[in-house]
Amino acid sequence: MRKITGKILAAILAIMMVASMCTVAYASSMGTNTTDYGLRFDSDGKFRVLQITDMEAGGALGSKTKELISLAIKRYSPNLILLTGDNSSGTKGGTKYVQYLASLQEVFGNVKIAVTFGETDNMYGSDYNRQTQYDVLKEAGIMVDFDNNFSNIDLVGVGTGCIPIQNQTGTGVAWNLVLLDSGVAQGTEGYGKPGYSDVAPYVNEQGYSDVVKWFESMNTSVADYTADKQLAPTLCFQHIPLQEFYSSGIIAQCDRNDSGAIKAAANTGHTDGDYYYRANSDNETVTGSYSTACKCSASSTIELYKAFAAEGNVKGVFYGHDETNTIVGEGTVVADARAYSLVQGYTPTAKNDVDDPGLRLFELYEDGTYDTEIVRYKTIKEQQSTDRLFHMDSASGAVKYISEIVTTYANNKTACENNLLRNGFTMYDYDLNRGSGSQDYIYMGYKTTDDKTKAITGIRFQIGGKGTSPQNSIKSKVNGVECEFVPVREAGSTSVGDLNKGIGGKYVFMYVTRDPSQTPITNILINSTEKQAGYKDATRFDDVNKTGELNAGVSDADYIYVHYKTTGINVQYEHDKLASLVSEMNKLVQSGADVYTSETIEALRAKVEEGQVILDSYKASPYNYEYGKADIYAALKAIREARNNLSVHVYFDANGGNIDVEYILVPIGVQRSYSLKLSDFVPTGDSALGEFLGWSTSKNSESGYKDVIQILGNTTLYAIWSGEPTSGGQDSEIVVDTETETETETESDIVVDQELYGDVNCDGNVNMMDVTSLQKILALLSTHESYGAMSIINSDCNGDGDINMVDVTQIQKYLAKLVSALGPALG
Numbered sequence: 001m002r003k004i005t006g007k008i009l010a011a012i013l014a015i016m017m018v019a020s021m022c023t024v025a026y027a028s029s030m031g032t033n034t035t036d037y038g039l040r041f042d043s044d045g046k047f048r049v050l051q052i053t054d055m056e057a058g059g060a061l062g063s064k065t066k067e068l069i070s071l072a073i074k075r076y077s078p079n080l081i082l083l084t085g086d087n088s089s090g091t092k093g094g095t096k097y098v099q100y101l102a103s104l105q106e107v108f109g110n111v112k113i114a115v116t117f118g119e120t121d122n123m124y125g126s127d128y129n130r131q132t133q134y135d136v137l138k139e140a141g142i143m144v145d146f147d148n149n150f151s152n153i154d155l156v157g158v159g160t161g162c163i164p165i166q167n168q169t170g171t172g173v174a175w176n177l178v179l180l181d182s183g184v185a186q187g188t189e190g191y192g193k194p195g196y197s198d199v200a201p202y203v204n205e206q207g208y209s210d211v212v213k214w215f216e217s218m219n220t221s222v223a224d225y226t227a228d229k230q231l232a233p234t235l236c237f238q239h240i241p242l243q244e245f246y247s248s249g250i251i252a253q254c255d256r257n258d259s260g261a262i263k264a265a266a267n268t269g270h271t272d273g274d275y276y277y278r279a280n281s282d283n284e285t286v287t288g289s290y291s292t293a294c295k296c297s298a299s300s301t302i303e304l305y306k307a308f309a310a311e312g313n314v315k316g317v318f319y320g321h322d323e324t325n326t327i328v329g330e331g332t333v334v335a336d337a338r339a340y341s342l343v344q345g346y347t348p349t350a351k352n353d354v355d356d357p358g359l360r361l362f363e364l365y366e367d368g369t370y371d372t373e374i375v376r377y378k379t380i381k382e383q384q385s386t387d388r389l390f391h392m393d394s395a396s397g398a399v400k401y402i403s404e405i406v407t408t409y410a411n412n413k414t415a416c417e418n419n420l421l422r423n424g425f426t427m428y429d430y431d432l433n434r435g436s437g438s439q440d441y442i443y444m445g446y447k448t449t450d451d452k453t454k455a456i457t458g459i460r461f462q463i464g465g466k467g468t469s470p471q472n473s474i475k476s477k478v479n480g481v482e483c484e485f486v487p488v489r490e491a492g493s494t495s496v497g498d499l500n501k502g503i504g505g506k507y508v509f510m511y512v513t514r515d516p517s518q519t520p521i522t523n524i525l526i527n528s529t530e531k532q533a534g535y536k537d538a539t540r541f542d543d544v545n546k547t548g549e550l551n552a553g554v555s556d557a558d559y560i561y562v563h564y565k566t567t568g569i570n571v572q573y574e575h576d577k578l579a580s581l582v583s584e585m586n587k588l589v590q591s592g593a594d595v596y597t598s599e600t601i602e603a604l605r606a607k608v609e610e611g612q613v614i615l616d617s618y619k620a621s622p623y624n625y626e627y628g629k630a631d632i633y634a635a636l637k638a639i640r641e642a643r644n645n646l647s648v649h650v651y652f653d654a655n656g657g658n659i660d661v662e663y664i665l666v667p668i669g670v671q672r673s674y675s676l677k678l679s680d681f682v683p684t685g686d687s688a689l690g691e692f693l694g695w696s697t698s699k700n701s702e703s704g705y706k707d708v709i710q711i712l713g714n715t716t717l718y719a720i721w722s723g724e725p726t727s728g729g730q731d732s733e734i735v736v737d738t739e740t741e742t743e744t745e746t747e748s749d750i751v752v753d754q755e756l757y758g759d760v761n762c763d764g765n766v767n768m769m770d771v772t773s774l775q776k777i778l779a780l781l782s783t784h785e786s787y788g789a790m791s792i793i794n795s796d797c798n799g800d801g802d803i804n805m806v807d808v809t810q811i812q813k814y815l816a817k818l819v820s821a822l823g824p825a826l827g
Contacts, residue, residue, distance in 0.1 A: 037144050039080055039112070040166040041174055041366055044633060047165050048078040049177070049362040050375075051237065053320025053347045056120055058089040059096040061103040065357050068377040069107050075380065076361060080144070080163070081111055084320045084347070085118025085182060085239025088133065097128045097136075105142055113137075114144045116159035116179040118239030118321060130181070131158045146179070150218040153210055157181040160211065162218050164232070167366055173232045174366050176222055180211065182240040182321075212303045219311055231313040233368040241296040241319045244305035245344045308342055312675070315370065316343035318360065324348060326374055348374060367640055371577065400448035401455035401520040402564075405488050405512055407432070407497040409442045420445035423491045430526040432499050432550050435558030440502030445491060446524065455520030458513040459538040459564060460485055461548030468507040470496040476541055478518055485511035485541075505553030510562075511541075519566035528559045535563035574632040575618055581639055582611045588643070595713035595816065596646045597665070604642040611635040644669045648714045650676065655699055655719040657685030657692070666711055674711040683719045690723030697815065698767050710768055712816055757823030758811045760795050762788030766822070768815065774808050799824035 041047045050072055055065055072078070088100060104113070115137055122129035128136070137143040146161035148154075159181040167174040222232060255261065308314045328345040348358030356378050363371045408419045413431070420427045425445030432442040449455060458478050462470065470487045477483070488510040490497040499508040525535055530547050537547040538561070550560035585608045592601055614627050614635055644667075651663040661681060668674045678695055685692065694704025695717040704720035758766035760773040774795055776782035784791035795803045797810040813819045 036166065036170075037112075037146070037163060039144075039163065040170060041168045041364075042079070043168065045168065045366050045637065047080075047175065047364040048076055049364065050076070050078045050081045051084055051318060051320075051347055051360040051362065052081060053084045053239065053359075054086045054118075054323050055083070056086050056089040057100045057103065059099040061100070061107065062354075062357075064354070064377050066103065066107050068357050068359065068375075068380065071380045072359060072361070072375055073107075073109065073111060075383070076375075078111055078361075079165075080177070081108060081113045082177070082179065082237055083113060083115045084179070084237045084318070085116060086120045086320065087115065087117065088121055088128070097133075101136060101140060104137075105140060108142060112144050113142055114146060114163055114177070114179060116237065116239065117181050119182065134158045148214070150221050151214045153214045153217060155210055155214055157183070157211075160214065162222060164222060165364065173222060175364050176219075176232050176234040178215070178218070178234055178236045180215070180236065180238040182238055183208075208301075209303075212307050215304065215307045216310070219307075219313070231311055233370075234314045235362070235364075235370070236308060236314060236317040238317070238319055240321050241344065241346070242301040242305050242317075243297040244302055245296060245317075245342075305342075314342065315368070316345070316372075318343075318345050318347065318372075320347050322346040345372070348376070365637075365640065367637075367644055369640055369644070399522050400450065401452060401522055402446055402524060403449035403451075403454050403456065404447040405456065405459075405510070405524075406445050406491040407442060407488060407499065407510070408445065408491040409440050409497065409501055411439050411441065413441055413443070416441050416443040419491050425491060428524065428526055430560075432526070432560060433501075433503055433557075434551075434560060435556075436503040436551060436554055437557075438503040442497070442499060442501060444524075444526070452520050453514075453516065455514065456512045457515055457518035457520055457566075458483060458485070459521070459524075459562060460511050460513075460544075461538060461540050461550075461562075462487075462507075462509040462511060463540055463542070463548060463552050464507050465553075470509040474511060474541055476544070478513070478515070481515065481517045483513040483515035483518065485513045487511050499550045500552070500554060503551070503554050503557065505551065505557075508548070508550055508552055510538075521564045521566055523565040525563045525565075527561065527563070529563075530559065530561055532561070532563040535565055538562040538564065574629055574636075575615070578611055578632050578636055579615055581636060582608055582615060585639055585643060591818075592646070592713075596648055596668070597714070600642075600645055600647045604639070604646060607635075607638045607642040611639055648674075648711060650711060650714075651716040652681060652683075652695075653699065653716055653718045654683040654685070655721065656689055657683040657719050657721070659683040659719070668711060668713075675708050676711050677708055678706055681717075685719075685721060688723055689721040691721065693720040693722055696720050696767065698765060701765060701767060702763065703769070705768075710771070712812060755790060755793050755823070757794055757799075757821075758797050758814060760784075760787060760791055760811075762790050762794065766811065766814065771808060771811050771815075774803075774811065778803075778805060778808070797822045 039047070050069075052069065055061065057065075060066075061069075069081075073081075088097065115134060117130040117133070121133060134143075134147065138145050144163055146163050147158055149161045159179060161179060163177040163179070164173040165175040165177065166172070219231065219234070308317055323346075326346050326348060328343060345360070347360045348356075356376050358374050358376045361373050361375050365371075404425070406420070406423070406425055408416050410416045410419065417427045420443065423445070425447055428444045428446065430443070432444065433440055460474075460476060462468070462474065472487070474485045475482055476485060487496040489495060496509055499510060500506060523535075525532060530549075531537060540546050540548045547561050550562070551557040585604060589601060589605045589608060595601075614631060617627060646667075646669055647665050648668050649663050650666050652659050652661055659681065666674050666676060681695070683692060693702075694706040695709060696704040697709075697715060697717060699718035701718070701720050704718075709717070756764070756766065758770055760770040760777070763769070773782065773787060773791075777784060777795070784795065792803070795807055797807040797814070800806075810819065810822060814822050
């Protein structure tokens with residue numbers, strides 16, 4: 001009976017683009033640590049980081065955890081691995097810790113690691129507390145020693161520090177990676193405000209205050225090591241999330257049955273049983289089950305949260321601790337009258353015996369952006385089987401091309417394998433006489449090359465009856481091009497092997513071509529399926545539409561066919577990243593036509609279209625792909641650069657006064673928000689205008705901003721005076737972040753106790769001051785009562801009965817004229 005084998009499936013990683021851009025330049029005094037840790041961007045402009053959390057190893061690592069890490073290292077070739085807490089289980093005894101250390105050394109190999117800690121690392125009274133663990137790992141030579149660098153502040157605890165990543169040329173810092181110890185539980189010596197635990201937390205207020213000061217000092221001092229003396233983009237890592245990631249709007253309260261709802265935990269400052277979800281609808285949330293709750297600091301940590309936001313260079317803050325749920329979202333905190341965005345994410349557990357452990361991959365870019373995704377054990381295992389089909393170099397990840405094919409036969413498999421090895425070939429583990437009942441075994445061997453000019457580009461078969469003999473060459477058309485095929489010889493011989501040798505039937509001879517007009521072969525698959533999805537099928541010379549059968553003419557034997565591929569999985573991985581970015585930027589181009597300057601939005605559109613050409617080529621011919629890895633890298637870089645160069649016009653209307661500047665060009669980038677300093681833009685006016693009160697996006701406002709204002713798109717700013725303007729300014733048609741204008745009302749016309757959705761501060765207007773007011777309320781820095789009786793009603797801007805960050809977003813959309821109304825009318 002003929003056998004049919006199963007299909008080999010490839011699982012492709014999904015990429016979550018999580019970026020929060022806000023670039024601010026500062027310079028400051030020199031820090032105390034100028035160590036170059038030897039961490040530098042690769043020549044392709046990337047730096048890869050793996051984040052592993054919650055291993056909780058009591059001795060040797062769990063088998064799945066160990067295999068996951070090993071496969072991830074082989075696949076992604078990371079430059080650095082971060083262990084971000086609960087690395088050990090707190091088990092007593094030095095012997096088990098030595099086993100744990102040996103496991104780390106074995107699995108990480110030569111990849112450098114950096115370590116911070118969580119509550120289990122010494123909450124159970126381990127003989128090896130956090131300080132001991134840090135020292136032992138340092139002495140073992142596998143760890144970056146970064147503890148308490150770039151600051152003179154003496155910290156209690158261990159695993160808090162900054163790791164600067166050098167640019168390609170080594171002339172300055174391109175990125176900072178900051179690790180922060182989370183503190184410990186009650187009764188344990190240490191510092192900090194710890195997070196969730198089953199016992200009341202131990203809080204060392206002085207230690208926590210020192211951490212905040214350390215971060216502020218470090219963040220500015222590292223600027224001295226960048227090439228241009230500016231603050232470098234930064235990612236922060238800590239084990240236990242800050243409570244403010246709940247209250248800031250990243251996770252907002254919702255009903256249990258709402259999409260993406262996840263359960264809050266006890267002892268987190270929230271009522272056990274409440275449900276929370278990502279409030280910002282523009283970002284992705286991936287959640288675990290209801291049975292595993294979100295956990296965060298039991299005490300307020302607002303000062304550290306503010307410190308993350310204060311300078312605008314922290315692009316993301318990532319945690320562990322939760323072990324199952326993965327939450328990625330944006331929230332805001334108000335500090336110094338400015339709003340900032342942060343990104344927060346939990347990393348799935350890598351604990352010993354879980355069914356599908358995971359880790360988080362980061363790819364940093366020198367332009368200040370980054371990509372991140374979750375890598376799961378089951379997914380990477382499936383990809384491993386696919387990787388083996390493509391002849392890939394495990395160190396570099398580069399595709400190897402098939403350069404030579406031979407056959408061999410003997411009366412046993414071992415003899416065939418030995419003959420191939422003697423002649424320098426690797427054996428395909430598939431008997432080409434399978435199912436025939438013959439004593440003759442036939443196997444195929446191959447060699448690989450990096451040189452495309454030496455690669456085999458096509459395979460065909462000569463199949464005939466009695467008297468058929470192999471020809472020295474056969475010319476046959478492939479994709480309209482006439483190619484010369486030569487026969488496949490037996491290993492160590494000039495003879496052409498009959499693939500039906502010893503079993504009768506028809507004569508079957510294999511031929512290959514190296515014609516450069518065709519795409520090099522990276523993979524050969526032998527099975528009993530006539531048509532293999534995702535592969536080209538090796539066909540017959542006498543009928544190029546018919547797949548060659550290697551047991552042709554032999555009754556009751558297995559069907560055997562040969563298939564091949566001409567593209568590698570690493571190109572597929574990069575291709576998927578390009579597809580994701582093109583899709584995201586296409587939406588931005590469509591929605592941003594009136595937001596950005598026409599020149600910069602068209603420049604982005606052009607680069608997106610160039611990327612689409614590559615995607616269309618793949619769609620048309622995925623297994624004969626004309627673009628390589630370098631082409632995709634170039635397209636990704638070009639799109640990102642165009643995205644980061646997005647700019648807006650800010651026009652200044654003196655509203656009856658005078659100002660020398662008509663407009664400026666503001667590099668707003670993809671973050672779609674820019675804190676514009678107003679100190680350089682001060683208008684003058686005559687005595688009738690009175691005192692200059694500041695700038696506003698509404699010409700009829702009674703107050704304005706003098707220090708900083710948030711710019712959301714092409715904008716006209718109006719000077720606001722205490723007196724009467726001599727000539728009113730006119731709204732520009734390109735204004736997109738000003739309020740919807742109404743006819744000028746007299747003071748007696750304004751009814752302040754009547755609902756006006758969006759008017760959070762109850763001044764009779766809807767403008768950016770209402771955005772700031774609502775952000776302060778959500779950050780617990782203000783209250784509705786401080787603004788007036790109607791504030792709480794006016795703040796429900798989407799009419800859903802709840803007040804959260806969604807309402808902030810709705811006001812911003814209303815001011816940008818992306819929605820025409822607020823409140824119940826929105827629905």
